[in-house]
Amino acid sequence: xxxxxxxxxxxxxxxxxxxxxxxxxxxxxxxxxxxxxxxxxxxxxxxxxxxxxxxxxxxxxxxxxxxxxxxxxxxxxxxxxxxxxxxxxxxxxxxxxxxxxxxxxxxxxxxxxxxxxxxxxxxxxxxxxxxxxxxxxxxxxxxxxxxxxxxxxxxxxxxxxxxxxxxxxxxxxxxxxxxxxxxxxxxxxxxxxxxxxxxxxxxxxxxxxxxxxxxxxxxxxxxxxxxxxxxxxxxxxxxxxx
Amino acid sequence: xxxxxxxxxxxxxxxxxxxxxxxxxxxxxxxxxxxxxxxxxxxxxxxxxxxxxxxxxxxxxxxxxxxxxxxxxxxxxxxxxxxxxxxxxxxxxxxxxxxxxxxxxxxxxxxxxxxxxxxxxxxxxxxxxxxxxxxxxxxxxxxxxxxxxxxxxxxxxxxxxxxxxxxxxxxxxxxxxxxxxxxxxxxxxxxxxxxxxxxxxxxxxxxxxxxxxxxxxxxxxxxxxxxxxxxxxxxxxxxxxxxxxxxxxxxxxxxxxxxxxxxxxxxxxxxxxxxxxxxxxxxxxxxxxxxxxxxxxxxxxxxxxxxxxxxxxxxxxxxxxxxxxxxxxxxxxxxxxxxxxxxxxxxxxxxxxxxxxxxxxxxxxxxxxxxxxxxxxxxxxxxxxxxxxxxxxxxxxxxxxxxxxxxxxxxxxxxxxxxxxxxxxxxxxxxxxxxxxxxxxxxxxxxxxxxxxxx
Numbered sequence: 075x076x077x078x079x080x081x082x083x084x085x086x087x088x089x090x091x092x093x094x095x096x097x098x099x100x101x102x103x104x105x106x107x108x109x110x111x112x113x114x115x116x117x118x119x120x121x122x123x124x125x126x127x128x129x130x131x132x133x134x135x136x137x138x139x140x141x142x143x144x145x146x147x148x149x150x151x152x153x154x155x156x157x158x159x160x161x162x163x164x165x166x167x168x169x170x171x172x173x174x175x176x177x178x179x180x181x182x183x184x185x186x187x188x189x190x191x192x193x194x195x196x197x198x199x200x201x202x203x204x205x206x207x208x209x210x211x212x213x214x215x216x217x218x219x220x221x222x223x224x225x226x227x228x229x230x231x232x233x234x235x236x237x238x239x240x241x242x243x244x245x246x247x248x249x250x251x252x253x254x255x256x257x258x259x260x261x262x263x264x265x266x267x268x269x270x271x272x273x274x275x276x277x278x279x280x281x282x283x284x285x286x287x288x289x290x291x292x293x294x295x296x297x298x299x300x301x302x303x304x305x306x307x308x309x310x311x312x313x314x315x316x
Numbered sequence: 317x318x319x320x321x322x323x324x325x326x327x328x329x330x331x332x333x334x335x336x337x338x339x340x341x342x343x344x345x346x347x348x349x350x351x352x353x354x355x356x357x358x359x360x361x362x363x364x365x366x367x368x369x370x371x372x373x374x375x376x377x378x379x380x381x382x383x384x385x386x387x388x389x390x391x392x393x394x395x396x397x398x399x400x401x402x403x404x405x406x407x408x409x410x411x412x413x414x415x416x417x418x419x420x421x422x423x424x425x426x427x428x429x430x431x432x433x434x435x436x437x438x439x440x441x442x443x444x445x446x447x448x449x450x451x452x453x454x455x456x457x458x459x460x461x462x463x464x465x466x467x468x469x470x471x472x473x474x475x476x477x478x479x480x481x482x483x484x485x486x487x488x489x490x491x492x493x494x495x496x497x498x499x500x501x502x503x504x505x506x507x508x509x510x511x512x513x514x515x516x517x518x519x520x521x522x523x524x525x526x527x528x529x530x531x532x533x534x535x536x537x538x539x540x541x542x543x544x545x546x547x548x549x550x551x552x553x554x555x556x557x558x559x560x561x562x563x564x565x566x567x568x569x570x571x572x573x574x575x576x577x578x579x580x581x582x583x584x585x586x587x588x589x590x591x592x593x594x595x596x597x598x599x600x601x602x603x604x605x606x607x608x609x610x611x612x613x614x615x616x617x618x619x620x621x622x623x624x625x626x627x628x629x630x631x632x633x634x635x636x637x638x639x640x641x642x643x644x645x646x647x648x649x650x651x652x653x654x655x656x657x658x659x660x661x662x663x664x665x666x667x668x669x670x671x672x673x674x675x676x677x678x679x680x681x682x683x684x685x686x687x688x689x690x691x692x693x694x695x696x697x698x699x700x701x702x703x704x705x706x707x708x709x710x711x712x713x714x715x716x717x718x719x720x721x722x723x724x725x726x727x728x729x730x731x732x733x734x735x736x737x738x739x740x741x742x743x744x745x746x747x748x749x750x751x752x753x754x755x756x757x758x759x760x761x762x763x764x765x766x767x768x769x770x771x
Contacts, residue, residue: 092581098588163580185584185610188591229666236661238633239670241640243647284643288636 083109084199085127089119089142090134090161099132102188106196116140123149128156130199132191133178135162143176150177157198161186171226213315216252220292223248232292244285251299251309260306282307332520333513340509341502348501356490367462367485368417371433374400374480375466376424383471393478404465404477410434421468431468436479438463460484519547523554529750530558573620576613583609615737618671619720622745627665629749634662634698638689641673651686652677658691662698662771665749669767672745672753673700675738676765680704684762693771700767708757717755718743739765 086108090096096112103110111126113119116139122128135142146158159180160173173181180194215231216223222231228245230238240248250264265278282299290296300310328334378401381389392398413434421431438460461481469475519542526539538558541551586606593599635657645652673689680687684704692699709717720740742765743753751769758764 092585094585095581095588098585098591102588102591163577184580185587185606188588227667234631236631236633237666239637239640239666241643241647243643244640284639291633 083107084129085109085111086130086132086195087119087122087126087128088112088132089114089137090132091115091136091138092134095134099188099191102192103195106192108195114138116142116145119145123154123156130157130159130195132159132161132195135160135173143173146173146178147176159191159194159198161191175226215316216313217316218252218255218309218311218313219289219298220294221289221298223252230288238288238291240285240288243281244288247281247285251307252313255309255311255313258302258305258308264307331517333510333517336513336516337506337509340512341506344505344508345502348505349498352497352501363485363487364416367482368414368420370482371417371464371466371480372420372424374482375421375433375468375478378478378480379425379468379470379476382476386472400481402479402481404467404479406477408436408465408477410436410465410467421466425468426471429468429470431466433464433466436463436465519543519551523551526551526554526558530561569620572616576616576620579609579613583613615741619737619741619744622668622671622741622748627667627748629663630666631661632664632666632669633660634691634700635659637666637670638673638691638700641670641677642689645677645687650677650681652681653686653688655688655690656692658693658698660693660771662769664751664769668745668748669751672742672751672767673702675742675745676702676753676767679738679742680706680763680765696771698769698771700769702765702767703758703762705762708761708763709755711757714755714757718753 086103088096088099088103088110090099090112091114093114096114100110100112111122111128113122114137116137119131133142133146142160142162146160149156149158158178159182160178161182161184162169162173163184170181170183179198182191182194214224214226216225220233222233223229224231228242229240232238247264250259261278282301286296286299289298298309298311300308302308329338378389378393378398389398390403393401393403396402410432411434413432417433418431421433422429425431462484464480464482465477466480467475467477522539529537538555539551541548541555543551583606586602590599590602590606593602638657639654642652642654677687677689680702681704684706686705688701688703690701690703692701718739720737739753739755746753746767746769749769751767754766754768756764756766
């Protein structure tokens with residue numbers, strides 16, 4: 075099954091210092107119609123990149139002659155558009171965030187489900203390399219009103235460095251507002267996963283009211299999210315990043 | 317207020333500060349009082365000596381004059397023309413002979429003088445004194461002179477008897493029995509004692525606080541090595557011990573992390589190789605086993621990373637954390653409720669606290685079916701309770717639950733699953749932000765896990 079939107083054979087480069095794993099991954103990927111290459115070190119990887127057109131790299135972070143993270147940053151600095159999936163034994167949230175910040179397109183922790191790797195590679199190749207990393211994504215904080223939103227740790231920071239934690243739902247909601255400040259967002263837009271029933275769903279109102287309560291802790295925080303009757307909600311503040 | 321300070325009194329006297337205080341106060345007061353008594357004794361002695369010297373000087377003077385011109389002096393004495401000396405009336409008995417005075421006189425007048433001397437009532441010196449006072453105004457309470465009788469045999473063999481009068485010397489006051497002086501002495505001793513006691517116990521208290529910090533946290537600050545030589549040595553030894561303990565612990569953690577980490581590569585290989593196997597029961601079983609190994613390794617890594625205290629401290633709005641954790645769990649359909657908050661902020665390592673609570677909540681759901689999160693402030697501490705409605709744990713097994721790889725009894729729901737490392741991770745996470753985790757059975761059923769930290 076060849077996806078017609080793709081050029082016939084996307085080239086996938088598997089980088090892992092463990093020859094067995096490299097071969098096994100290549101063996102797995104053979105099910106798909108990819109052109110497959112495998113290397114075991116950064117030096118070989120650089121050589122291959124010079125000679126070949128590579129669409130996607132499956133990159134192990136711990137390589138004998140260097141760190142995959144720095145290579146990732148290097149490639150992005152050169153303006154390379156190759157897609158990168160990091161595969162690593164480092165599983166902490168910070169490593170993941172760091173990997174994605176440094177320009178990886180996806181991140182997988184060892185040991186992984188082989189099928190998951192297949193699915194992710196397929197998705198990435200289909201989607202095509204996303205636009206050069208939007209400035210907002212590389213930034214750590216979004217400032218709005220008196221608050222700062224920590225985009226990495228997903229929590230609010232008050233001017234006095236006090237932390238206010240957000241639930242995942244609140245964070246998603248706030249991110250939507252911050253992406254489009256001063257724009258009235260309909261309930262459907264705020265809660266895409268419940269689009270069908272959003273008009274009657276009270277969940278969104280409950281979440282908004284919780285979020286408002288948390289924001290109202292600071293003076294000037296209570297007027298941030300406003301209700302526009304019949305239309306939805308709006309974040310009434312400029313947003314800038316740092 | 318008063319009752320509280322009273323209740324602290326026994327505590328104070330049991331403390332080293334209290335004991336040093338008591339010993340020094342009593343010791344210094346006693347020493348000061350003894351010194352005062354000695355000084356007073358010396359003063360009284362001097363006083364007596366001066367009095368006697370006056371008698372000796374006067375008696376010697378008269379004896380000398382009598383030797384040179386007996387007749388005239390006798391006459392003058394008889395008519396009271398010599399001030400302070402007159403012939404003693406005959407038949408006066410010396411009731412309290414002054415032995416010291418007699419020895420001195422015998423020394424001066426010669427061994428054959430056989431002196432007798434002593435103080436006698438004033439009336440014997442002035443038989444007609446009553447009449448005299450009647451003639452003078454304002455003499456009723458005036459200090460009356462001292463009257464001494466001295467008898468001796470002079471060089472001519474005649475026995476002389478002299479009545480000698482002197483202006484009264486005021487006896488010195490006895491300061492020692494004055495309550496004011498006593499109070500001043502005791503107060504001064506107490507003041508000094510408290511200073512010394514504090515000075516001595518201060519470095520000890522510093523050491524104690526450091527030891528306490530070390531007992532609850534793996535990464536406490538080193539104590540500054542200040543103070544007297546011995547104290548500095550003790551503090552430095554303590555710091556050394558602290559460093560060694562930490563190094564040992566770090567080594568263990570690194571080992572655990574390294575093993576867990578290195579297991580991931582062969583496990584990845586196994587997982588990939590399993591894909592090459594045909595579907596079947598054997599493959600399914602092997603996948604299960606691999607899954608179990610993965611869980612173990614992941615939790616081993618969790619435990620290893622939980623003891624690293626690299627996360628910075630932050631002030632955290634505690635209720636916002638508890639509420640969001642409950643909401644997140646509810647979103648995933650877990651029966652977690654946030655019951656009561658305690659307001660305000662606490663100084664913690666936020667991710668460590670989040671994972672610690674998360675572990676307790678997971679346990680509560682796994683073994684007790686549900687989790688109720690609440691928070692309370694008592695006595696400067698913040699207590700976060702995670703409560704389930706399960707069967708609880710036998711009291712004798714409560715402490716054991718913190719040991720790695722201990723699980724709830726297999727009979728209870730949820731038993732024998734997982735690695736039994738969750739509570740160990742929770743406790744070691746709590747230690748990283750100087751908190752502790754306790755378990756107890758609720759009176760009305762269920763288990764309460766409590767995170768206890770500074771408020």
